[in-house]
Amino acid sequence: MTAVGLDLGAARTALSAACGEVADGTPADAVDGVTPALVARPGSTPEVAEVLRAAAAHRLALVPRGRGTKLTWGRPPERADLVVDLSRMDAVFDHAAGDLIVETQAGTTLAEVQRTVAGAGQRLALDETVPGGSIGGTLATNASGPGRVAFGTARDLLIGVTVVRADGVVAKAGGRVVKNVAGYDLGKLVIGSFGTLAVVTEAVFRLHPLPAARSVVAAPFERPEEAQRLVQAVLQAQVVPSAVEVSWRPGGTGTVSVLLEGIEAGVEGRTATTRQLLGDASSAAAELPEGWAAHPWAGLPGRPTALKATFALSGLARVLEAARAAAADAGLDLDLRGSAGAGVLYGALATGAEPAAVARVVERLRAECTAVGGALVVLDAAPEVAAAVDAWGPVPALDLVRRVKERFDPERRLAPGRFVGGL
Amino acid sequence: MSGMHGTETTAGPVEGPVPPEETSATGEAGSNPEAMAAVVRAVEAALPPDSVVSDHIRLRTYECDGLAHYRVTPALVVLPETTEQLAAVVRACSEHGVPFVARGSGTGLSGGALPRADGVLVVTSRMRTIHEVRPEDQRAVVDPGVINLDVTHAASPRGYYYAPDPSSQQICSIGGNLAENSGGAHCLKYGFTTNHVLGAEFVTPQGDVVQLGGMAPDSPGYDLLGAVVGSEGTLGIATRTIVKLTRLPQEVRTVLAGFASTDDAGAATSAIIGAGIVPAAIEMMDALAIEAAEAATKCDYPAGAGAVLVIELDGAAVEVEHEFAEVERICQEHHAFATRVATDPAERALIWKGRKSAFAAVGRISPDYIVQDGVIPRTALPGVLRSIAELSESSGVRVANVFHAGDGNLHPLVLFDDAVEGAAEAAEEVSGAILDLCISHGGSITGEHGVGIDKAAYMPKMFSDEDLDTMQLVRCAFDPDGVANPGKVFPTPRLCGEVPGRKKGAPHPLVAAGKAEAF
Ligand SMILES: Cc1cc2nc3c(=O)[nH]c(=O)nc-3n(C[C@@H](O)[C@@H](O)[C@H](O)COP(=O)(O)OP(=O)(O)OC[C@H]3O[C@@H](n4cnc5c(N)ncnc54)[C@H](O)[C@@H]3O)c2cc1C
Ligand SMILES: Cc1cc2nc3c(=O)[nH]c(=O)nc-3n(C[C@H](O)[C@H](O)[C@H](O)COP(=O)(O)OP(=O)(O)OC[C@H]3O[C@@H](n4cnc5c(N)ncnc54)[C@H](O)[C@@H]3O)c2cc1C
Numbered sequence: 009m010t011a012v013g014l015d016l017g018a019a020r021t022a023l024s025a026a027c028g029e030v031a032d033g034t035p036a037d038a039v040d041g042v043t044p045a046l047v048a049r050p051g052s053t054p055e056v057a058e059v060l061r062a063a064a065a066h067r068l069a070l071v072p073r074g075r076g077t078k079l080t081w082g083r084p085p086e087r088a089d090l091v092v093d094l095s096r097m098d099a100v101f102d103h104a105a106g107d108l109i110v111e112t113q114a115g116t117t118l119a120e121v122q123r124t125v126a127g128a129g130q131r132l133a134l135d136e137t138v139p140g141g142s143i144g145g146t147l148a149t150n151a152s153g154p155g156r157v158a159f160g161t162a163r164d165l166l167i168g169v170t171v172v173r174a175d176g177v178v179a180k181a182g183g184r185v186v187k188n189v190a191g192y193d194l195g196k197l198v199i200g201s202f203g204t205l206a207v208v209t210e211a212v213f214r215l216h217p218l219p220a221a222r223s224v225v226a227a228p229f230e231r232p233e234e235a236q237r238l239v240q241a242v243l244q245a246q247v248v249p250s251a252v253e254v255s256w257r258p259g260g261t262g263t264v265s266v267l268l269e270g271i272e273a274g275v276e277g278r279t280a281t282t283r284q285l286l287g288d289a290s291s292a293a294a295e296l297p298e299g300w301a302a303h304p305w306a307g308l309p310g311r312p313t314a315l316k317a318t319f320a321l322s323g324l325a326r327v328l329e330a331a332r333a334a335a336a337d338a339g340l341d342l343d344l345r346g347s348a349g350a351g352v353l354y355g356a357l358a359t360g361a362e363p364a365a366v367a368r369v370v371e372r373l374r375a376e377c378t379a380v381g382g383a384l385v386v387l388d389a390a391p392e393v394a395a396a397v398d399a400w401g402p403v404p405a406l407d408l409v410r411r412v413k414e415r416f417d418p419e420r421r422l423a424p425g426r427f428v429g430g431l
Numbered sequence: 432m433s434g435m436h437g438t439e440t441t442a443g444p445v446e447g448p449v450p451p452e453e454t455s456a457t458g459e460a461g462s463n464p465e466a467m468a469a470v471v472r473a474v475e476a477a478l479p480p481d482s483v484v485s486d487h488i489r490l491r492t493y494e495c496d497g498l499a500h501y502r503v504t505p506a507l508v509v510l511p512e513t514t515e516q517l518a519a520v521v522r523a524c525s526e527h528g529v530p531f532v533a534r535g536s537g538t539g540l541s542g543g544a545l546p547r548a549d550g551v552l553v554v555t556s557r558m559r560t561i562h563e564v565r566p567e568d569q570r571a572v573v574d575p576g577v578i579n580l581d582v583t584h585a586a587s588p589r590g591y592y593y594a595p596d597p598s599s600q601q602i603c604s605i606g607g608n609l610a611e612n613s614g615g616a617h618c619l620k621y622g623f624t625t626n627h628v629l630g631a632e633f634v635t636p637q638g639d640v641v642q643l644g645g646m647a648p649d650s651p652g653y654d655l656l657g658a659v660v661g662s663e664g665t666l667g668i669a670t671r672t673i674v675k676l677t678r679l680p681q682e683v684r685t686v687l688a689g690f691a692s693t694d695d696a697g698a699a700t701s702a703i704i705g706a707g708i709v710p711a712a713i714e715m716m717d718a719l720a721i722e723a724a725e726a727a728t729k730c731d732y733p734a735g736a737g738a739v740l741v742i743e744l745d746g747a748a749v750e751v752e753h754e755f756a757e758v759e760r761i762c763q764e765h766h767a768f769a770t771r772v773a774t775d776p777a778e779r780a781l782i783w784k785g786r787k788s789a790f791a792a793v794g795r796i797s798p799d800y801i802v803q804d805g806v807i808p809r810t811a812l813p814g815v816l817r818s819i820a821e822l823s824e825s826s827g828v829r830v831a832n833v834f835h836a837g838d839g840n841l842h843p844l845v846l847f848d849d850a851v852e853g854a855a856e857a858a859e860e861v862s863g864a865i866l867d868l869c870i871s872h873g874g875s876i877t878g879e880h881g882v883g884i885d886k887a888a889y890m891p892k893m894f895s896d897e898d899l900d901t902m903q904l905v906r907c908a909f910d911p912d913g914v915a916n917p918g919k920v921f922p923t924p925r926l927c928g929e930v931p932g933r934k935k936g937a938p939h940p941l942v943a944a945g946k947a948e949a950f
Contacts, residue, residue, distance in 0.1 A: 104808065104810070105705075106701055106704070106705060106808075106809065106810035107808040107809050107810050107839075108704065109808075152649075156648075161648070161649070163625075163654060164622060164626050177900070177901065178897060179895075179897050179898045179900070179901035180894065181894075181898065181901070181902065183874070183875055183893070184873045184874075185806045185807065185808055185838070185874050185878075186838045186839070187614060187618070187623070187806050187835070187838040187839065187840045187879065188806055188877070188878060189611065189612045189614075189661050189877050189878065189881055189882075190875050190876050190877050190882055190886070190890065190893055190894075191882070191893075191898070191920070192658055192661070192662055192902040192905050192906075193625065193657055193658060193660070193661055194658070194901065194905070196654045196656075196658055196660075197653050197654060197655075197657065197658050197905070199654060200649070200653070200654060201653055216709070217709065218707070243569070243678070244566065244567075244590070244678070246678060246680065246681040248680075248746055248747050248750075271749070271753050273749050273753065274747055274749040274750040274753065277747070277748075277749045278747055278749075316649075318647035318648055318649055318650070319646075320568040320570070320646040320647055321568045321569060322567040322568050323647075350648060351646075351647045351648055352647075352648060352649065377647075380646075380647075381568075381645050381646030382645070382646070382647030383645075383647065383649075383651050385651050400651045401651065403651050403652040404641065404642045404643065404644075404651075404652065405633075405641040405642065405643055405655055406652065407639075407641075408635065408641060408655055408908065408909065409652045409653050409655065411908040411909070412653055412658075412904075412905065412908040413653075414908070415905070415907050415908040428652045429652075
């Protein structure tokens with residue numbers, strides 16, 4: 009989908025001058041159904057800047073792409089003349105082990121960063137929710153996994169960022185030190201912005217030591233109140249969990265899983281305590297179960313509907329119960345799992361569900377999440393489902409969100425239409 | 432704060448209060464008695480009489496914050512009791528183009544709450560209700576004027592505390608903490624204010640009340656709260672705030688270790704972190720700071736030490752025990768000659784007493800001093816400390832070092848006697864050179880005290896024009912008219928201009944005159 013009046017030939021010439029690698033877009037480059045006319049693969053921040061300047065000069069709408077694993081998240085762009093692919097920017101610039109920081113390009117995969125820092129017994133405390141995602145994509149989608157209970161999310165780990173604005177200007181914020189309050193924290197704005205504010209080209213993160221030992225204590229539950237009781241028992245104790253996960257298919261038996269990390273003797277003791285808290289039916293394992301950080305839609309065929317529910321911690325039982333009732337009434341199978349210990353649950357509805365039924369689930373679950381201080385977002389859905397639901401729901405301070413977008417991208421050329429409020 | 436008021440000065444190249452001509456170029460019209468009169472009328476209509484201060488003597492009690500070197504008497508002080516009242520004040524300011532400055536407890540060390548002679552100072556000290564303490568949600572909901580330590584006091588009977596602990600925690604406010612993204616000794620392990628503020632009711636510079644973030648994480652839309660935290664009151668005023676409560680640890684152990692030199696202490700710090708230990712805190716003091724603390728508080732730090740480390744470990748009991756053994760071993764390996772261990776609150780308080788009173792204590796060994804707040808990568812610590820010592824030697828200006836060693840946040844205290852001619856200038860020169868040293872090591876000009884008015888002139892040393900322009904895009908989105916704490920944080924006045932494609936008008940007179948740049 010390309011806006012009328014664009015001179016793609018001239019744009020292509022300008023882009024080629026900006027960065028060697030420019031190609032025609034193919035259906036494989038489609039961004040949620042929108043095939044771009046062109047794909048540019050810049051290799052450095054200055055090249056990204058050149059590309060964005062050329063795009064600005066030729067009024068191209070563009071969508072940044074990391075590794076293309078999550079490109080359907082958010083809404084389809086209204087226009088995508090150009091995909092700016094960052095996969096060539098895959099260097100880990102600097103791992104300063106003594107300072108517990110890593111500086112990396114945005115196209116580098118999270119897995120590669122982990123490999124690099126693991127050599128020094130360290131980790132970037134972000135879970136890889138789906139294999140292959142890039143640092144830029146992880147930041148732009150604010151992806152997080154079970155470990156957020158102990159380490160927070162990207163916003164708690166990112167200490168410096170380099171971005172290229174829609175007008176091609178390169179800007180940095182933060183720096184290479186863990187403590188720094190000079191200037192506005194632009195990194196926070198970019199996290200979760202789905203490529204609509206700026207293109208992230210480089211990032212600096214704080215790291216944590218890898219634990220010497222870990223254990224996962226799991227216990228079954230049948231009813232929502234039981235899940236909440238177990239989760240609260242762990243949170244209110246002093247066992248310092250790294251993760252508190254809940255997974256449940258309403259109607260069946262669910263699991264509360266608690267990850268404990270540390271030195272061997274410590275983990276052993278806390279495992280025993282946690283088993284007491286979770287009761288006789290609990291069990292412990294030394295290894296993470298298969299698919300530990302995966303979302304519930306991982307491996308489902310087709311285009312399942314992906315939901316993200318957030319809530320105040322004590323709202324867990326209400327959210328689980330509302331999900332159960334909503335899915336039952338709509339006649340749909342809902343698979344739930346997530347960081348109950350952080351107030352986050354992901355939900356998957358199978359491909360092919362009737363859009364109106366999905367919409368009813370979304371509405372009902374959203375009402376409950378909102379009532380307990382959270383929100384419900386539809387991360388991904390098939391086009392016919394996406395058309396039937398309000399993906400974002402009410403967005404607080406939407407006017408301010410709009411004003412920020414207008415200042416950064418006044419011509420609406422960065423992933424137009426993908427974000428809240430049609431931004 | 433005894434010993435700080437009046438004794439402290441600044442390193443900034445800016446001399447005294449910023450002249451109004453200079454600060455007015457931030458988008459608003461400058462001093463305008465009619466506009467102020469209109470604001471006074473609106474404020475008097477919206478607030479009870481005793482919430483509005485216009486008496487000159489009383490106004491003067493608000494003329495500075497913790498950085499007493501800069502003083503400006505505000506045109507008006509208001510003490511709202513509710514968000515609605517506060518928003519009414521801001522709305523009046525916005526309507527009439529009058530600048531406003533938020534103030535919590537006024538303990539800021541960078542002049543962030545320095546009033547405007549042509550503006551309104553909005554003080555939150557009457558908004559001190561702790562609305563909710565919810566252990567089951569690990570959250571508390573508090574008013575902006577609530578004192579930091581009071582949150583912990585309210586939560587600790589239920590097994591929780593509020594983790595960010597600036598040394599000023601007995602007096603500073605949650606709103607001020609939010610605006611400065613304040614840190615504290617325990618932020619090494621637990622993070623800064625930004626990691627612990629999850630939501631805030633927020634009054635925009637137009638006087639609109641919006642909700643940012645909330646009880647639950649990851650609220651949809653841009654993370655505006657993340658941008659507001661640390662913005663030093665330049666994007667609006669936070670009111671009712673949702674903070675995270677942290678579970679009290681099972682075990683806490685505090686170690687005091689004496690070393691012959693800062694080199695040894697610095698190397699021990701790096702070795703502890705290198706061993707995969709993340710202590711709750713690692714604080715360092717050098718010989719001069721120890722001397723001052725000893726004189727002031729009789730904290731019984733090891734005699735003859737060239738440096739001490741205060742190391743605190745907390746968490747699950749077995750881990751703390753293990754890490755403690757490791758820390759002791761590492762300290763010994765780095766030639767610690769005296770270690771003392773506190774296992775109960777009283778002993779712990781004694782160890783911390785020396786550290787926490789260090790700023791004030793320095794006031795006893797020097798009539799005046801500058802507090803710096805630079806940050807360096809932790810591994811650069813020994814080298815930078817040596818360079819500071821050389822600077823001190825070559826200039827004859829004494830420097831005491833007290834700092835958060837774990838995260839490389841230095842607080843060099845540059846000592847001088849203002850009664851001696853040229854002493855203040857020499858101290859400022861050394862202080863500036865220390866900041867340059869931090870920047871050249873890839874660090875920051877401020878780790879927790881903020882930029883305010885004091886370090887605005889240093890921002891271009893750390894950030895390019897493009898970086899600063901990009902930050903100002905955020906400013907322009909929130910506050911296109913430049914009424915929220917203008918003149919702070921950014922060195923160069925910028926006009927926001929209209930968003931392209933929206934309404935257009937004649938260029939601002941300052942742009943037309945070439946005095947400011949629109950973008
Ligand atoms: C049906 C489906 C199921 C999925 N399942 C999962 C899952 O189970 N778990 C999971 O976590 N993830 C899932 N993903 C996606 C995922 O693999 C991510 O984990 C990954 O982190 C995204 O990285 P990426 O590099 O592939 O990003 P991309 O997919 O390339 O991009 C994702 C978003 O980020 C933006 N973006 C990318 N790079 C940048 C940049 N440098 N600057 C600015 N914006 C940028 C893009 O414009 C886009 O909006 C799923 C996606 C789909 C469509
Ligand atoms: C002895 C001493 C020790 C200190 N130790 C530390 C330390 O260890 N760590 C540390 O980080 N700091 C420290 N400080 C600095 C200071 O205490 C902190 O910056 C603190 O957060 C300021 O809080 P306050 O309420 O005094 O804010 P103020 O000084 O009143 O204001 C600070 C800034 O916040 C803005 N502001 C205030 N309230 C609001 C609001 N509700 N919404 C928006 N903006 C607002 C003001 O406009 C100003 O820019 C210390 C200060 C002293 C005097």
